[in-house]
Amino acid sequence: MALVRNHIDEPAKLLSEARAGDYVALLKPRVMSLVVFTAFVGMATAPGTPNPLLAMISILAIAIGAGASGALNMWYDADIDAVMTRTRTRPVPAGRVSPGEAMVFGLVLSAFSVMTLGLMANWLAASLLAFTIFFYVVIYTMWLKRTTPQNIVIGGAAGAIPPVIGWAAVTGNVSLDSVILFLIIFLWTPPHFWALALFKSDDYERAGIPMMPNVEGEASTKRQIFVYSAVVAVVGVLPVFTGFAGPIYGCAALLLGAGFVWYAWAVLRMPADDRTMKPAKALFAYSLLYLFAIFAALLADNFAARFAGLGG
Amino acid sequence: MPQEFVKPTEEQLKARRSRSIAMGLALAAFVIIVYIGSLAKIGPAILDRAM
Numbered sequence: 479m480a481l482v483r484n485h486i487d488e489p490a491k492l493l494s495e496a497r498a499g500d501y502v503a504l505l506k507p508r509v510m511s512l513v514v515f516t517a518f519v520g521m522a523t524a525p526g527t528p529n530p531l532l533a534m535i536s537i538l539a540i541a542i543g544a545g546a547s548g549a550l551n552m553w554y555d556a557d558i559d560a561v562m563t564r565t566r567t568r569p570v571p572a573g574r575v576s577p578g579e580a581m582v583f584g585l586v587l588s589a590f591s592v593m594t595l596g597l598m599a600n601w602l603a604a605s606l607l608a609f610t611i612f613f614y615v616v617i618y619t620m621w622l623k624r625t626t627p628q629n630i631v632i633g634g635a636a637g638a639i640p641p642v643i644g645w646a647a648v649t650g651n652v653s654l655d656s657v658i659l660f661l662i663i664f665l666w667t668p669p670h671f672w673a674l675a676l677f678k679s680d681d682y683e684r685a686g687i688p689m690m691p692n693v694e695g696e697a698s699t700k701r702q703i704f705v706y707s708a709v710v711a712v713v714g715v716l717p718v719f720t721g722f723a724g725p726i727y728g729c730a731a732l733l734l735g736a737g738f739v740w741y742a743w744a745v746l747r748m749p750a751d752d753r754t755m756k757p758a759k760a761l762f763a764y765s766l767l768y769l770f771a772i773f774a775a776l777l778a779d780n781f782a783a784r785f786a787g788l789g790g
Numbered sequence: 791m792p793q794e795f796v797k798p799t800e801e802q803l804k805a806r807r808s809r810s811i812a813m814g815l816a817l818a819a820f821v822i823i824v825y826i827g828s829l830a831k832i833g834p835a836i837l838d839r840a841m
Contacts, residue, residue: 493802497827498812531830598827660823 505545520641549584634667707742711735730775
């Protein structure tokens with residue numbers, strides 16, 4: 479019996495209109511660039527000389543793992559992303575990618591990235607990557623983000639692990655030096671996100687996310703931003719004292735840390751009726767520069783030391 | 791027995807093509823990565839096997 483094909487002429491709403499670019503957007507490329515860079519620095523400064531090809535594949539696996547956790551975050555957070563100006567054009571709330579597609583995409587990439595890192599580097603690094611994805615998606619996204627103003631403080635651990643993964647991929651272990659790299663990002667996260675939360679507090683209020691300014695108030699948030707900024711400035715110079723980094727890094731870390739404290743001081747002094755919040759916006763922008771610059775300084779210092787070692 | 795098929799719009803066809811190309815490139819990249827990664831990981835020992 480012949481099959482008769484009847485086309486339904488009404489617009490096929492069940493079929494996806496998602497372009498490849500929408501799936502790339504699910505990976506949060508800007509966040510991924512920070513992850514790639516910090517993981518690379520962790521890998522490059524670790525003692526040992528990995529095969530360059532395997533190192534590149536490892537970085538790619540870490541990047542994809544980070545992207546996968548971003549996709550799973552967008553799957554779970556589609557409801558709150560839809561009501562925030564900063565996130566409402568993301569593929570899931572905009573309706574270009576369905577939540578189910580984002581979830582499957584994230585899960586498949588998570589599995590592939592962890593397996594690839596395990597096979598190409600080692601299983602400690604792969605375990606850390608798997609833990610990072612779990613921590614970001616389950617502990618931060620599903621639990622902390624909607625329940626406590628300490629959400630990004632604890633959840634920041636997920637964003638801080640990549641240099642440790644890079645280090646573990648080369649050495650097969652986790653050392654004090656790699657833990658300091660973790661601490662720099664971990665302590666950097668609260669002032670970075672709370673600066674954003676100050677000038678986007680209406681957004682977070684509308685979405686019902688208990689960010690620090692919405693729960694404890696702006697004055698308390700500004701004080702906490704200043705304290706964390708001072709602590710991150712101190713922790714930033716620790717690698718010099720453990721012998722992990724030399725004077726080039728030490729000078730850079732001091733200057734960058736002083737800048738961080740200066741910008742945080744400006745936020746602390748910001749009048750309560752200042753709704754343009756330029757100091758908070760400036761701190762947010764500077765914090766991004768700080769993280770890239772301090773890791774770049776560590777990289778430069780490490781290369782200089784290795785070059786001097788070769789020459790000597 | 792008649793079967794009903796959904797007729798994709800022009801936009802949906804373009805999107806599907808975009809996804810198909812990306813999927814093909816991603817799979818090809820993954821195959822290459824696993825292949826050269828295996829060569830780099832195992833090294834010359836990749837040729838050592840019992841005859």
